[in-house]
Amino acid sequence: MALTGVLRPGHVALRVLDMEASIHHYTHVMGLLETARDDQGRVFLKAWDEHDHHSVVLRETDSAGMDYMGWRVDSNATLEKFAKDIEESGLASELSWVAADEHPQTGRRFRFTTSTGHVMELYAEKGKVGNGMPTLNPDIYPDGLKGMSPSRFDHCLLYGDDLDNTMKLFIEILGFTLTEQVIAGPDKLVISAFMTCSNKPHDVAFIRQPCKGKFHHASFLLDNWGEVLKAADLISRNRVSLDIGPTRHGITRGETIYFFDPSGNRNEVFSGGYISYPDRPVLTWTDDELGRAIFYHDRKLNEAFLSVVT
Amino acid sequence: MSHRIRIVGLADGLPSSESASFEVRADEHALCGMERLGRRGIPVGCRGGGCGVCKVQVVAGRYHTNKMSRDCVSSVEETQGYALACRLYPDTDLDIRVVGKMGRAFTKAELSPSQGGDSVTAGKSPAFDMSWRN
Ligand code: FES
């Protein structure tokens, strides 16, 4: 197996203010599928082409933002090794084990907090509920897809202060590759890092800001630019709060649109990008070209896009 | 049925400008009314009560709100008239002060025009304000 260690972003757990409105947004508008509710009132969802039981967890409370992000690793042996490596590295805090089945159909999770204040989890087991099609002689998508219907949860962009140690943790301990970075000022300070555990342009990205644990967006994958435009239609048809798009990123080359869930958590649906093998040179952007790096067509920074987080 | 919202200055409590007043329909929140009429004055973010950039203080008039993030408006503030404009529904005409800010962490610095004379960003290249690290 060539892809080992951390396999993919497996779930994102979001805080919402109004569960009913959130379920409508994530299922009817976005087209995710509800797979479970638990006795705490949490709702578990997945995108249609994900085989694992869930990739989005919603929890109703009195604030918005991200509770944690979970990563699937290739085996229990790897899970244990990472837990030990993370502890020895001193690069994370609040280490703990979450018992199996605290999430439905999910094995035990190793939880830690990065130096940017984000709670992350690693786990090796989650039930395979399938993508609505057989694995023998399947069709290409199932019947009855609704809304934007992205095929998978793809990545998150997060804001926090100590980017250096968070990069160290993801790259040196968890084996991620840096694909792109933004540098600023005469000392070329890295102010943003895009990192992958696979060969996507990013599985997680961070922006250096004077805060801890802030959430910029969770992103979901569409097939093509036409689907991004269709998502834009659905955003207007359903009176969803639009942030920006449809447009194109310079960084990662994604074709994209951003909008907000009913609690103000930003969502993205996007298509495109490139394949990044681990030996691909890192792409570097400077802060004076940041407009083009972020929005390739506008070539201007958008204050709300950069400043609004939960 | 609609109500008029007037944005008053932070310091003097007087209307800050002619345009800083707009009608809000009974079925829409204050921020939506402002945006629908193409008015400005209150920063617009998530429109979902989560980010806090549209925070205002109501200084005169009656209103009700729906659920707002506690990270943005504390329970004490709530009793002092603070609210998120995107969760704020006027019951009478209102006078409000703008409290929320957009983009404190990111500032636009005047940098030299980028090579190749990019007409969109020339002379106005945005930069990240990293002064908070010093
Ligand atoms: S615009 Fe985000 S809380 Fe009102």
Ligand SMILES: [Fe+2]
């Ligand atoms: Fe993204």
